[in-house]
Amino acid sequence: GMAADRERPNNALEARASLLVIQVNQAMVDGDRQALAGLWPQFSAVIGQAKGLGEFPAERLVKMIEIFGDIAGKDPGYAHLVDEVAAFVSERTSEGQGALVLLKRAEQLGFDDHFEMIRLLGKAAYQLTKKEYADSLIEAMRLLSLAYRSAGLLWAARASCIFTIASIFIEAEEDNDIPASIIPTLMLLGWITVELRHFPYFFETMRLL
Numbered sequence: 001g002m003a004a005d006r007e008r009p010n011n012a013l014e015a016r017a018s019l020l021v022i023q024v025n026q027a028m029v030d031g032d033r034q035a036l037a038g039l040w041p042q043f044s045a046v047i048g049q050a051k052g053l054g055e056f057p058a059e060r061l062v063k064m065i066e067i068f069g070d071i072a073g074k075d076p077g078y079a080h081l082v083d084e085v086a087a088f089v090s091e092r093t094s095e096g097q098g099a100l101v102l103l104k105r106a107e108q109l110g111f112d113d114h115f116e117m118i119r120l121l122g123k124a125a126y127q128l129t130k131k132e133y134a135d136s137l138i139e140a141m142r143l144l145s146l147a148y149r150s151a152g153l154l155w156a157a158r159a160s161c162i163f164t165i166a167s168i169f170i171e172a173e174e175d176n177d178i179p180a181s182i183i184p185t186l187m188l189l190g191w192i193t194v195e196l197r198h199f200p201y202f203f204e205t206m207r208l209l
Contacts, residue, residue: 009049074116186208
């Protein structure tokens with residue numbers, strides 16, 4: 001078959017990726033979580049091979065892997081796959097685009113999974129510092145603040161929240177427009193300061209609001 005055709009490695013890898021996508025759908029239909037868990041490392045292997053093939057059209061595969069995040073749950077094999085995909089996209093396009101893969105994954109998780117969110121968002125924020133990704137950086141830092149708060153790490157939550165607010169104001173100064181997102185972000189800072197019992201900061205935040 002095409003997947004065994006070593007003369008056309010791009011086509012062979014595409015065929016293998018398509019087959020894996022079909023197998024994921026089949027495992028979902030069968031409700032077979034074990035089969036599903038066994039497929040994520042195989043996707044990682046495809047991404048590993050794609051690195052060596054500059055012509056391999058990976059966009060569709062990357063999108064499919066991102067969509068599968070909704071069904072993957074907390075599977076460690078899938079978490080590893082997301083890291084592989086982010087590194088692959090960073091190498092193939094830019095660090096900012098790779099960071100967006102991590103941000104999208106963090107957005108799929110619930111706050112009961114706060115430590116995985118913190119790991120993903122910390123990595124993403126570090127790679128989103130270029131000007132054209134300002135909005136994504138703000139979103140990553142806002143989510144990071146919520147994840148820290150959910151984990152009971154209030155000092156870290158406060159620091160991330162202040163960074164988010166500062167970034168929103170910096171962007172607003174350049175665009176001459178304060179976005180509506182400043183209001184829930186300031187309210188979040190207000191709640192964090194109350195939880196830390198920093199009442200003077202709370203009143204300062206309300207005054208700013």
